[in-house]
Amino acid sequence: MSEPGFSSNVFGMHCANCVTSLEKAIAQVPGVQKVSVNLHAKKVVVYGKFSITSVKEVIVNKGYSFEKSMQDRAKELWIIWMLAVLSFFVKDQLGILVFIGCALAGDLAKKLTHDGLSSLRQKDYKMETLIFIGVWGAALHHIFSLLIGHHGMGKEGVILLAIYLTGQHLESRLKDKADIAIKDLLNLLPDDVVLIKNNKNITTKLKDVKIGDCILVLPGQSVPLDGVVIEGSSELNESLITGESDPVLKVVDDGVIGGTLNISGRIVIKVSASGGEGYLSKLVEMVENASAANIPVQGLVDKIVAVFVPIVLWAAGLAGVFWLMLPERMMEINQFLISKLAIDMEPLSWFMVILAVLVVSCPCPLGIATPLALFIGAGRGAKIGLIIRDGKGLEDLKSCKVLILDKTGTLTTGNPTVQSIFPFDGFTEEQVLQHAASAEEGSEHPIAKAILKNCKSRKITWQKLENYKYHFGSGVEGLDENGNKVMAGTIAWALSEPVVVSDEIPTDATIVAVSIDNKPIGLIALNDEIRKNAFETIRKIQKMNIKIVIASGDRKESVKAVAEKLSIKKYFYAQKPEDKLALVNEYQKDNTHVVFAGDGVNDAPALAAATVGIAMGDGSDLAKQNGGLILPKGNLLNIYKAIVLSQKTFSIVGQNLFWAAIYNVVAIPLAFFGVLHPIVAQSAMVISDLIVILNSLRLQKIKI
Numbered sequence: 237m238s239e240p241g242f243s244s245n246v247f248g249m250h251c252a253n254c255v256t257s258l259e260k261a262i263a264q265v266p267g268v269q270k271v272s273v274n275l276h277a278k279k280v281v282v283y284g285k286f287s288i289t290s291v292k293e294v295i296v297n298k299g300y301s302f303e304k305s306m307q308d309r310a311k312e313l314w315i316i317w318m319l320a321v322l323s324f325f326v327k328d329q330l331g332i333l334v335f336i337g338c339a340l341a342g343d344l345a346k347k348l349t350h351d352g353l354s355s356l357r358q359k360d361y362k363m364e365t366l367i368f369i370g371v372w373g374a375a376l377h378h379i380f381s382l383l384i385g386h387h388g389m390g391k392e393g394v395i396l397l398a399i400y401l402t403g404q405h406l407e408s409r410l411k412d413k414a415d416i417a418i419k420d421l422l423n424l425l426p427d428d429v430v431l432i433k434n435n436k437n438i439t440t441k442l443k444d445v446k447i448g449d450c451i452l453v454l455p456g457q458s459v460p461l462d463g464v465v466i467e468g469s470s471e472l473n474e475s476l477i478t479g480e481s482d483p484v485l486k487v488v489d490d491g492v493i494g495g496t497l498n499i500s501g502r503i504v505i506k507v508s509a510s511g512g513e514g515y516l517s518k519l520v521e522m523v524e525n526a527s528a529a530n531i532p533v534q535g536l537v538d539k540i541v542a543v544f545v546p547i548v549l550w551a552a553g554l555a556g557v558f559w560l561m562l563p564e565r566m567m568e569i570n571q572f573l574i575s576k577l578a579i580d581m582e583p584l585s586w587f588m589v590i591l592a593v594l595v596v597s598c599p600c601p602l603g604i605a606t607p608l609a610l611f612i613g614a615g616r617g618a619k620i621g622l623i624i625r626d627g628k629g630l631e632d633l634k635s636c637k638v639l640i641l642d643k644t645g646t647l648t649t650g651n652p653t654v655q656s657i658f659p660f661d662g663f664t665e666e667q668v669l670q671h672a673a674s675a676e677e678g679s680e681h682p683i684a685k686a687i688l689k690n691c692k693s694r695k696i697t698w699q700k701l702e703n704y705k706y707h708f709g710s711g712v713e714g715l716d717e718n719g720n721k722v723m724a725g726t727i728a729w730a731l732s733e734p735v736v737v738s739d740e741i742p743t744d745a746t747i748v749a750v751s752i753d754n755k756p757i758g759l760i761a762l763n764d765e766i767r768k769n770a771f772e773t774i775r776k777i778q779k780m781n782i783k784i785v786i787a788s789g790d791r792k793e794s795v796k797a798v799a800e801k802l803s804i805k806k807y808f809y810a811q812k813p814e815d816k817l818a819l820v821n822e823y824q825k826d827n828t829h830v831v832f833a834g835d836g837v838n839d840a841p842a843l844a845a846a847t848v849g850i851a852m853g854d855g856s857d858l859a860k861q862n863g864g865l866i867l868p869k870g871n872l873l874n875i876y877k878a879i880v881l882s883q884k885t886f887s888i889v890g891q892n893l894f895w896a897a898i899y900n901v902v903a904i905p906l907a908f909f910g911v912l913h914p915i916v917a918q919s920a921m922v923i924s925d926l927i928v929i930l931n932s933l934r935l936q937k938i939k940i
């Protein structure tokens with residue numbers, strides 16, 4: 237899908253019906269290809285070639301706004317509740333005036349009336365439709381009853397309105413808690429920064445900083461924006477990215493990420509990304525997008541929610557017909573249920589039964605059960621250094637049976653060092669390094685960076701090659717100034733004939749072979765240490781009865797040594813990207829859920845084919861990483877935590893859906909047979925919403 241043509245925060249949505257209704261309306265705008273409405277992120281994203289003005293008009297006509305109301309909702313509710321209480325102390329003739337006062341007391345009540353009328357006029361039924369009919373139906377019943385000299389239900393209507401609006405306010409406050417937990421990440425960025433211009437320190441606002449500006453960051457301050465260190469050195473706390481609090485040393489030419497904490501030294505950074513394009517902004521956006529993922533269970537729920545309100549309207553109408561036409565039979569069932577439930581209550585009128593059915597029905601818990609838990613779960617993942625790009629990936633992770641791991645940069649640190657150089661006859665160590673550096677200069681692979689770093693430390697210069705080619709999983713090649721083909725990569729690829737590997741090379745070393753016109757000139761042995769938490773991670777995942785496999789492009793001896801150290805029985809070596817892809821497909825033959833964790837670029841085919849792809853990124857450019865999940869800085873233990881988070885999140889989803897379904901299955905029949913008073917029914921509806929929200933919020937505190 238192309239870049240979105242329109243993206244904006246939209247306020248005023250509060251249930252799944254709002255999302256479905258708005259998506260359908262925007263989709264009808266000419267040129268719109270795809271619409272994504274995220275209830276919890278309060279965001280609308282539209283793809284295609286269309287009129288932005290037309291899209292905005294649709295949103296406004298639906299009753300939503302682009303700015304959050306700053307009015308005091310609590311004050312409105314106090315006024316409504318005062319009028320509600322007052323209604324019990326005035327005569328019935330004045331009760332309707334009190335009701336109208338409540339209905340017009342503030343934006344909350346007026347919005348309900350506006351949305352209710354709009355939904356009826358457009359035949360776009362949602363939660364507000366039921367409440368609107370119930371509340372204003374009570375008012376009309378009150379007026380009609382006064383005309384014939386009977387007691388009306390205006391007071392009950394006022395209480396229903398007050399309870400509903402209070403519930404909406406509480407829900408909004410609780411949902412904001414989930415949103416704040418994510419948006420708090422952006423608060424890690426300071427408001428003011430110190431720019432260095434013409435050797436002068438100038439304090440300015442963060443929003444005024446541009447790419448290329450130089451910023452001074454002192455010990456104890458947060459790095460304001462993504463950039464590169466151009467002066468000084470310091471240790472930074474990168475727990476924001478990795479979930480680990482161990483400080484990381486940053487020197488000149490090292491990248492830094494906005495929001496990380498400078499611990500020890502004075503550094504100057506050159507800004508490489510503005511606030512809106514930086515790591516933290518992308519992180520928040522990915523969390524929001526993950527909660528909007530179209531996972532199978534939510535697709536089914538959306539279909540149920542779409543027909544829920546019309547079914548309830550029919551149920552309320554049938555209840556009225558049955559209680560009017562068959563009052564004796566309905567009363568028998570009513571008394572039977574009351575006796576079984578040991579409830580002491582007066583019989584309800586046919587209108588009160590209709591009212592109870594309308595206000596007790598609640599599609600909201602069903603609609604928010606999955607996306608709210610996903611939103612909070614994705615946010616919790618971000619806090620521990622786990623970025624969830626795809627909600628479906630998080631869902632599938634809980635059923636993982638096979639975990640395939642790349643070696644370099646996944647099980648190992650990804651920061652190899654040149655251990656030793658073995659030149660062949662007629663060549664020196666410097667020449668081998670020089671030609672290897674010439675070939676590796678255009679590569680971003682950790683091995684290439686290690687070779688170039690070693691050359692720099694020895695002050696060896698190298699030339700730039702022409703016709704540069706990168707062969708995924710094998711190596712790199714190019715032509716030098718004399719037209720000779722220089723190759724650096726695996727022995728099997730770079731050398732036309734097998735060579736004898738010296739016994740001096742450690743068995744766990746990674747070997748880079750260097751050749752000129754297919755003639756071997758030497759071998760470079762590199763050492764890449766196993767990650768310190770790899771042993772703990774493998775042990776914990778194996779206890780979950782998940783089969784662990786290593787798939788590496790490295791030589792047999794190196795892969796075997798790492799596998800034995802980590803007690804991993806199954807391993808594959810000399811694997812090219814297409815081999816890893818075939819391996820993933822092989823394990824998936826029996827519909828087994830396979831998780832692949834590896835380099836976000838080199839292992840792209842396997843990451844895409846796996847049930848869940850986990851990219852071990854460097855945190856520098858989230859948008860370019862492949863995989864449904866990303867582990868910036870490659871904290872291996874977060875793979876285990878991701879599996880646990882998946883299990884916990886969808887356990888909460890299951891609980892939410894179970895409660896939402898059971899509530900409606902039980903509450904609607906009870907209201908239908910007159911067992912629930914409308915006020916009790918309305919209160920139960922609000923409580924059911926709050927239970928789902930509070931249960932989802934448990935993910936913020938649950939142990940992972």
